[in-house]
Amino acid sequence: MGEFKPVIVGFLCRWCASAAADLAGTSRLQYPATIRPIRVNCSSMVDPAYILRALLEGADGVLVGACHPGDCHYVDGNLKERRRIAVIKNTLGKLGLQPERVRFEYISTSEGLKFAKVAEEFTRQIRKLGPNPLRGGFDD
């Protein structure tokens, strides 16, 4: 088995967090290779149902990367997504399903460093939580 390698699904906004992930790569920053990035056109398209599906189908964590407030390419998508995140986290909490597995972060295009830091922190946090109890037959 070896060390627990978390599987984190990252929904990254193409206008910011996704570019930040690229920047982290081209800058050769070191961070744990736990995030499976999915580029989305705006963080607000990440319906709570997608987050739920990722968790119920075995992801150990879900990261949603959005633009800083005021910077959204579509004016207010990031703040609308914040409300959806609030609803899904609150719901998971009431159902006893570990809301800490969902993380919402503002990461701008130039913040490659922040992306690497978030990846590291979140991975550490998930390691502490251990594997997702909902995990099915996913082999990473």
Add this chain to the structure above:
Amino acid sequence: MIRAVLRGDVHKQAVSLLTELLSKGLADYVLAYRTRGEGVEACIYRKGDVLDLNVFTPTIPGLPIPTILSWSSTSGLKGVVAAIVKPCMARAIVELAKLQQIDRDKLIIVSVDCIGTIDVENYKDLLEEGFTQTGITEECLNGRLEMREACGLCTDPVPPVFDLHLSPYKGGLYAYAGSKLGNKILEVLKAPREEGDPYVKFKNLISRRQEEKQRYVEEAKFKGFDELQKFFEDCIGCHNCMEVCPLCFCKECFYDSPRYDYVTRRFLSWSPQDGMTPLLQSKLQFHVGRAVHMSTSCVECGLCEQACPKDINLTRLFLLLAEANQELFSYRAGRSVEEEPPLRTFHAEGLSSFEGG
């Protein structure tokens, strides 16, 4: 609030009021439930029809009136509909109007006093035992018959938003005006008018139930995956809860769409490990996902539980999540026409505890 005093038999007064709405051209249709044989069914009446409706039905059948209104609104029905509804359904109408599913301008919300309804199944049993319609209503009002769980925890015997509200009293029927339109209707009806408050007679009931509900919601929390799995163990995936939900207005549910068709290949790759049951995962995805989609607009009517063929205690899930998720935005479904549904708007401030790690 202005109310009209209609002395005499409650039922006759209610019917004559609605007949007058039609004959004076204030409404083109009356949408209400009527009793027929053992069942209660939704019916639409026009001018000249005999209004054999039952204003104070002691039960809510499978087809909620807000759903019928959203069909007629979205299919472009011309004319004004006067809908006779229970308070929970009046709140659902307000929510659907805010979500552009019901045309509020072509609608007269006529709500009625309601302290609770009984399960459709129990209702049939009672009729077979020899109870009469009015007998059931009376027994229910006296609290001698078992109400649906959601009704026992309902804090809205009178809805927050209505045009007309019908409330029986000892000598007859009060008709309260809750809007400009309501006032206009009362003027046209020429009944004696006075000041009054429909909420006042339920003051004790409301405060008692608020306490009970708080306690209930506190105890309703789930302890984790295992408990949730057990909770939905019996679910047969019929999606009746979604079909009957007045707030689930989508023509095609996200969870009925092809993206939730699980292909065999995935089942095979899942099942051998960890003894996990993929079918249950899709059940949880449906139930929790649906709750996430509509809990901010849930009016806690409990029709989902009534529709469930396996008697899953869905009232617990939806009361828990509706209370929690609406409180998050200081929102209450159906409280006001002005408040934006939480997931359609945003504020720059607040919710910072959900950012970062």
